[in-house]
Amino acid sequence: MIEIRSVTRSYGTFKALDDATLTIREGEFFSLLGPSGCGKTTLLRMIAGFDDPTSGAILVDGQPMDGIPANRRPTNMVFQSYAIFPHLNVEQNVAYGLKRLRALAQVSLVGLGKRGATELSGGQRQRVALARALVMRPKVLLLDEPLSALDKKLREQMQVELRRLQQAVGITFVLVTHDQYEALALSDRIAVMFGGRIAQVASPKEIYQRPANRQVADFLGGMNFMKGSVVEANGATITLDTPGFCRVRTDRPAGFSGNGHATLGIRPERLRVLWDDARASHEISGKVVERHYFGEITHLVVDVPGFEKPLSVTETNDFGADDLPIGAAIRLGYDPDALVAMAD
Amino acid sequence: MTAVAEASASPRSGRGHRRPLLQSERAQGLALISPTLLYALVLLVAPIAVVITYSFWSQDYLTVDRTFTLDQYRIALTEPIYRDLLLRSLWVSLLVSFFTVSLAYPIAYYISFHGGRHKSLWLFLITIPFWTSYLLRVMSWKVILGYNGVLNSGLMGLGIIDEPSTALLYNTSAVVITLTHAWAAFAILPIFVSLEKVDRTLVEAAKDLGDGPIRSFLRVTLPLSLPGVISAILIVMIPTVGDYVTPKLVGGKDGVMIATAIETQFKRGANWPLGAALSVITMIVVTLMAASIVLIIRQAGRRIR
Numbered sequence: 001m002i003e004i005r006s007v008t009r010s011y012g013t014f015k016a017l018d019d020a021t022l023t024i025r026e027g028e029f030f031s032l033l034g035p036s037g038c039g040k041t042t043l044l045r046m047i048a049g050f051d052d053p054t055s056g057a058i059l060v061d062g063q064p065m066d067g068i069p070a071n072r073r074p075t076n077m078v079f080q081s082y083a084i085f086p087h088l089n090v091e092q093n094v095a096y097g098l099k100r101l102r103a104l105a106q107v108s109l110v111g112l113g114k115r116g117a118t119e120l121s122g123g124q125r126q127r128v129a130l131a132r133a134l135v136m137r138p139k140v141l142l143l144d145e146p147l148s149a150l151d152k153k154l155r156e157q158m159q160v161e162l163r164r165l166q167q168a169v170g171i172t173f174v175l176v177t178h179d180q181y182e183a184l185a186l187s188d189r190i191a192v193m194f195g196g197r198i199a200q201v202a203s204p205k206e207i208y209q210r211p212a213n214r215q216v217a218d219f220l221g222g223m224n225f226m227k228g229s230v231v232e233a234n235g236a237t238i239t240l241d242t243p244g245f246c247r248v249r250t251d252r253p254a255g256f257s258g259n260g261h262a263t264l265g266i267r268p269e270r271l272r273v274l275w276d277d278a279r280a281s282h283e284i285s286g287k288v289v290e291r292h293y294f295g296e297i298t299h300l301v302v303d304v305p306g307f308e309k310p311l312s313v314t315e316t317n318d319f320g321a322d323d324l325p326i327g328a329a330i331r332l333g334y335d336p337d338a339l340v341a342m343a344d
Numbered sequence: 345m346t347a348v349a350e351a352s353a354s355p356r357s358g359r360g361h362r363r364p365l366l367q368s369e370r371a372q373g374l375a376l377i378s379p380t381l382l383y384a385l386v387l388l389v390a391p392i393a394v395v396i397t398y399s400f401w402s403q404d405y406l407t408v409d410r411t412f413t414l415d416q417y418r419i420a421l422t423e424p425i426y427r428d429l430l431l432r433s434l435w436v437s438l439l440v441s442f443f444t445v446s447l448a449y450p451i452a453y454y455i456s457f458h459g460g461r462h463k464s465l466w467l468f469l470i471t472i473p474f475w476t477s478y479l480l481r482v483m484s485w486k487v488i489l490g491y492n493g494v495l496n497s498g499l500m501g502l503g504i505i506d507e508p509s510t511a512l513l514y515n516t517s518a519v520v521i522t523l524t525h526a527w528a529a530f531a532i533l534p535i536f537v538s539l540e541k542v543d544r545t546l547v548e549a550a551k552d553l554g555d556g557p558i559r560s561f562l563r564v565t566l567p568l569s570l571p572g573v574i575s576a577i578l579i580v581m582i583p584t585v586g587d588y589v590t591p592k593l594v595g596g597k598d599g600v601m602i603a604t605a606i607e608t609q610f611k612r613g614a615n616w617p618l619g620a621a622l623s624v625i626t627m628i629v630v631t632l633m634a635a636s637i638v639l640i641i642r643q644a645g646r647r648i649r
Binding site: 048049050069070071072075076077079081083085086087096097098132133136 | 543545546548549550551552553554555556560563564567568645
């Protein structure tokens with residue numbers, strides 16, 4: 001549906017986007033995820049036609065977009081600020097592109113048609129922006145951080161609505177966001193970007209469980225990183241030894257140089273506290289040095305003898321992790337499948 | 345007993361506590377605006393009051409008769425010369441504000457949308473003509489438009505005309521040209537300010553929704569910059585109705601406007617009450633015209649959508 005072919009956008013010597021290549025499939029909910037300044041908005045604006053690549057090509061529906069202005073592209077955009085026309089009412093805003101009002105019902109704005117654009121709440125403005133873009137029947141809907149201006153509760157509600165809407169209309173959605181949970185919850189696939197480059201393109205589950213590198217792993221939730229030494233490296237797999245953990249044989253990580261060292265990672269929630277005489281196939285022993293209470297969960301910082309850094313552990317409060325005294329000796333269990341190898 | 349007294353006193357004291365605060369705030373506010381207020385009262389309200397009072401009196405040579413009369417208004421409204429002069433003044437001011445705003449809008453648009461880092465430099469350059477006196481600027485138009493002026497010699501040099509044209513100076517169009525130039529900056533600035541306030545993503549949104557450059561301008565940029573256009577029109581129109589110097593210098597016989605007639609009444613005509621009545625009528629007519637122009641433009645703005 002959308003093909004980004006080695007697109008670069010430079011401003012003087014600064015490269016906002018550096019040789020990005022990407023394919024977005026038809027009917028897909030695709031997210032561009034990354035910290036501010038990573039080039040995700042630049043890429044979205046180039047797909048929309050508000051900016052041109054310095055080099056490379058963008059194709060939408062097989063058509064090269066080079067030289068085609070925004071008003072003649074099969075894309076429509078929901079702006080971060082929503083860009084609701086203040087001098088028009090809701091109906092006039094929605095019908096701006098054409099005189100079809102079907103979209104009003106689709107995003108539950110019925111009865112608001114005559115209301116002035118300045119009298120709307122944040123959530124309503126967002127709906128107007130969505131409706132206004134959807135009446136155009138675009139092949140691709142571009143969303144530039146559409147939920148960032150909303151408070152947490154409303155944002156979660158709109159996430160559900162957005163996902164439902166996408167499934168109902170079946171249009172390709174491209175979402176720009178810096179919120180990893182939003183990207184994980186909404187997307188079919190995610191491209192994680194850093195410093196103008198695409199670091200990884202994969203499904204939310206794969207990105208979370210098999211991050212391509214430390215940066216990706218760190219951006220999507222917490223992760224414990226350990227130095228491991230490579231004992232064997234074949235074509236497709238490597239075997240890694242990490243003090244305190246079992247020997248791991250995994251897929252060869254992207255960018256792995258061939259020998260020496262690699263990084264081993266495990267998510268804090270994949271380490272679980274073993275209560276009383278519970279046993280796990282793989283165990284680590286340590287001492288609680290910090291405890292942070294978060295309501296349904298508790299974050300524990302566990303010092304393990306021989307480790308450079310203490311381990312972060314996220315534990316549910318069902319068994320009393322919130323009552324663990326500082327200094328308590330505990331055992332942690334893990335599943336070898338939860339260990340991820342990454343290039344240094 | 346004391347408890348009751350206290351109970352009944354406490355709400356009152358609560359209120360009493362508030363009032364001095366409000367009073368002091370009001371007093372502070374008055375103190376803050378008082379220099380300006382005083383200035384406005386002495387130099388604006390008082391002269392207008394004097395003019396209005398005079399307009400209900402009459403004068404015979406040098407003696408002013410202070411009995412109330414509407415004679416001056418009768419004369420001012422029935423004598424064709426005053427009606428014609430007033431209409432011409434209104435017409436000239438309308439033409440001037442139309443041309444000024446039409447020429448100022450593209451300039452303001454260019455500075456706001458394409459000025460880049462040099463916006464303030466552009467604005468600075470626009471104010472440069474205002475470093476010289478208004479009179480000098482009007483006189484320089486005499487040099488340009490005159491019989492042996494720049495424009496005539498230029499046209500003759502190009503062989504477009506054989507002898508100097510007298511149609512350039514001392515007529516209504518000379519007044520319009522001069523005033524349009526004189527008021528340009530006063531129109532550019534308010535339009536620039538309102539264009540600066542137009543959110544650029546709104547223009548992008550219009551393009552995203554299928555509008556080409558012209559349509560997005562007509563449907564988004566222009567309606568959103570209308571407040572600036574309206575204030576530019578008012579800023580230019582209101583003072584030009586009563587402009588006195590320009591018609592006198594470049595207008596000739598043909599370009600006389602109402603201000604000249606008012607001046608004549610106060611000076612050579614020695615009829616202050618009639619001059620005052622003409623002034624009051626001009627003020628009222630200008631107010632009405634300004635209000636109707638605002639309404640018409642707002643209505644037109646709504647129509648565009």
